Amino acid sequence: MASRKDTILKAAQRTAKQAHSAATQRRKKPSSRVNVDPHRHCSVCWKPISLESDPPICGDGDCVRMYERREKSRKRFSFIMYLGIAVFVGMLVVQIYMGASG
Numbered sequence: 044m045a046s047r048k049d050t051i052l053k054a055a056q057r058t059a060k061q062a063h064s065a066a067t068q069r070r071k072k073p074s075s076r077v078n079v080d081p082h083r084h085c086s087v088c089w090k091p092i093s094l095e096s097d098p099p100i101c102g103d104g105d106c107v108r109m110y111e112r113r114e115k116s117r118k119r120f121s122f123i124m125y126l127g128i129a130v131f132v133g134m135l136v137v138q139i140y141m142g143a144s145g
């Protein structure tokens with residue numbers, strides 16, 4: 044009976060110790076991240092670049108080309124999207140107009 048109580052007590056103490064060490068380790072971590080300057084990353088290769096970089100790329104030839112290609116497809120996509128909305132709105136207007144007159 045007593046030995047069983049002992050084991051439980053020891054286990055509890057061990058768990059408490061583990062929790063304590065985990066807590067202290069967690070507390071230590073953030074201090075190493077304080078010194079990192081604010082920065083952004085190249086949108087192609089994720090290399091750290093200066094905060095003022097515009098466009099947000101590192102200046103590497105491959106990254107510039109990749110960024111331009113992406114920008115082009117993005118512009119085309121938004122153009123198609125606006126075109127779709129315009130067509131939708133136009134059809135809506137026509138339907139309302141037809142309904143009102145007919």
Ligand SMILES: [Zn+2]
Pocket residue numbers: 085086087088089090100101102103106
């Ligand atoms: Zn890059």
